[in-house]
Amino acid sequence: EAGVLEIGYWICSPATGRGLATRAAAALTEEGLGLPAVKAMEIHCDRANARSAAIPPRIGYRLLRIEADEPQTAAEAGRSMVWRHDGA
Incomplete structure (x- = not known):
């Protein structure tokens, strides 16, 4: 979709629980929404994660939809949550 950027994150197990992904996603969201041609940011993640x-909800995203997705690992549900932040 024109004007929509998607961000993603992955943290290795020993570094989880420190807020690193939250802070990184918040910074990327702020920078992305500051670009003139960007109207919204999205995060897609597997429902099982x-x-x-x-x-996403911690940093102002709202759940836009849940859609079928091809699982990439045995731990994935095959349902992708699509979160959107429009700068509001």
């Missing part, structure tokens, strides 16, 4: 799914 509760830790990743907890980040």
Whole structure:
């Protein structure tokens, strides 16, 4: 979609729980929304990944939709949560 940027994050297990992904996603969101041609930012994460799914609402994203997705690992649900932040 024109004007929409997607960000992603991955943190190795020993570094989880420190807020690193939250701070990085917040910084990327702020920078992205500051670009003139960008109207919104998105984060897509697998529904089974509760830790990743907890980040978007903390930094102002709203759940836009849940869609079918091809699982990449056995731990994935095959349902992708699409979160959007429009700068509001």
